[in-house]
Amino acid sequence: DTAVSQTPKYLVTQMGNDKSIKCEQNLGHDTMYWYKQDSKKFLKIMFSYNNKELIINETVPNRFSPKSPDKAHLNLHINSLELGDSAVYFCASSQALGAQPQHFGDGTRLSIL
């Protein structure tokens, strides 16, 4: 029974398109996150929601828009995709804010042609 699940696992699309990545957690956690892992394997936080409220919004182009319909879901919509958006995007969740372990999904590999 997958704790944090992301769909799709792979996404191949052309420059300029709009795409969405979905994330769901069944752990009953209050806090969810989006991370980007680039080709050098660096994981960088993009956004965090706590009880559906945006808590962390790092320096991310406004083409990226997170949406949290409820505590168990956090989706990521990306407009006007660019070559530099190619990366692996990870969703994670934690029980609450603070020094809580974060549980990650298996990632969505986004490739821009």
Place this chain on the structure above:
Amino acid sequence: EDQVTQSPEALRLQEGESSSLNCSYTVSGLRGLFWYRQDPGKGPEFLFTLYSAGEEKEKERLKATLTKKESFLHITAPKPEDSATYLCAVQAANDYKLSFGAGTTVTVRA
């Protein structure tokens, strides 16, 4: 800004050959230091949280320690299944985000 530096970048070990990974950090007040393991094509898997200098935690062949400037992940008598990338991350006292290091890729040969 928080900084996390991991060394070495890569580590090749023979099965049974113990070694240590280093995570040096700079943060204005530490809320927590985290160790994760990441296998190819998978998301990071949580291993340990350390909160204060002097703290140690163990899990099977792994032991994590913390000082005021760095953390070590000791791998004792590793097996091939310990092959993975090990990631270190810090959370500052005045923030909620995790700042990750670039990781150490460990390969254990049978």
